[in-house]
Amino acid sequence: MMEISHLSVTYPNGVEAVTDANLMLSPGEIVALVGESGSGKSSLLYASLALLPRGSKTSGEVFLDGINFLSLPHDRKRQFRWKKVSLVLQGSMNSFTPVLAMERQFVEAMQEHLNMKETDAAARAGELLEEVGLDRKFLRRFPHEMSGGQKQRCAIAMALCCSPDYLLADEPTTALDVITQAEIIDLLKRIVKARNMGMLMVTHDLALAASIADKISVMHRSRIVETAERDRIINDPKHPHTISLIRSLRTMEEEH
Ligand SMILES: Nc1ncnc2c1ncn2[C@@H]1O[C@H](COP(=O)(O)OP(=O)(O)OP(=O)(O)O)[C@@H](O)[C@H]1O
Numbered sequence: 001m002m003e004i005s006h007l008s009v010t011y012p013n014g015v016e017a018v019t020d021a022n023l024m025l026s027p028g029e030i031v032a033l034v035g036e037s038g039s040g041k042s043s044l045l046y047a048s049l050a051l052l053p054r055g056s057k058t059s060g061e062v063f064l065d066g067i068n069f070l071s072l073p074h075d076r077k078r079q080f081r082w083k084k085v086s087l088v089l090q091g092s093m094n095s096f097t098p099v100l101a102m103e104r105q106f107v108e109a110m111q112e113h114l115n116m117k118e119t120d121a122a123a124r125a126g127e128l129l130e131e132v133g134l135d136r137k138f139l140r141r142f143p144h145e146m147s148g149g150q151k152q153r154c155a156i157a158m159a160l161c162c163s164p165d166y167l168l169a170d171e172p173t174t175a176l177d178v179i180t181q182a183e184i185i186d187l188l189k190r191i192v193k194a195r196n197m198g199m200l201m202v203t204h205d206l207a208l209a210a211s212i213a214d215k216i217s218v219m220h221r222s223r224i225v226e227t228a229e230r231d232r233i234i235n236d237p238k239h240p241h242t243i244s245l246i247r248s249l250r251t252m253e254e255e256h
Pocket of ligand 1: 012013015016017035036037038039040041043044
């Protein structure tokens with residue numbers, strides 16, 4: 001279980017981006033955190049992994065299977081970040097080193113974090129690529145030899161390389177075209193369920209959230225204002241902000 005408890009974040013410029021947020025994520029569960037731009041979604045995600053800019057203030061706790069991650073020393077946090085919980089970001093697909101073939105990038109990551117032998121790491125990289133729907137021949141390619149969708153599949157494979165229990169994803173499909181977006185969403189859902197991982201996905205897109213999540217949390221002006229099962233949020237929203245989000249979704253559907 002991942003449990004975010006009374007988490008608050010203030011940036012060095014004094015902006016309080018997250019106020020007293022509480023959120024639970026169980027193994028095998030997908031929770032979508034939705035809200036308008038600037039509501040604090042990304043801040044919550046980064047704060048829960050202690051990845052905010054220097055000088056930011058975080059209070060509260062983030063329990064990963066009972067251990068308060070935020071109170072761990074720096075090197076233990078680093079281990080947890082790959083092995084217990086990992087990240088997929090909108091820009092992940094552009095974070096590969098341009099001058100190295102994919103195999104080298106996977107091997108280096110696995111050697112660093114799992115102390116694996118080169119041949120074992122290369123074999124494991126091939127398996128990971130197949131798991132995300134790419135032929136293992138893609139290991140020979142350089143990042144510029146792949147499409148955005150293929151690179152994002154590689155980024156997901158990379159996030160899985162230490163077999164984490166939790167995956168945090170910040171707008172993982174936003175930079176992609178609609179068809180590729182749907183394919184990546186299906187892929188994430190399939191992997192998370194097959195591996196019984198918990199996934200917290202940040203998105204501004206309520207329709208996308210509804211297509212993948214078991215539970216939806218709605219964020220508004222730094223606060224989580226409502227959390228419930230997906231169908232309850234969509235069919236019977238309670239908070240005025242959730243009601244207006246659902247209304248605008250319905251209007252968009254009617255216009256198309
Ligand atoms: N590094 C930073 N320094 C200062 N303020 C920041 C920083 N990053 C974000 N903020 C502010 O914190 C608030 C929440 O921003 P955040 O990016 O978490 O929202 P969001 O819901 O993820 O929005 P978006 O979907 O546009 O990314 C905003 O007011 C934003 O201007």
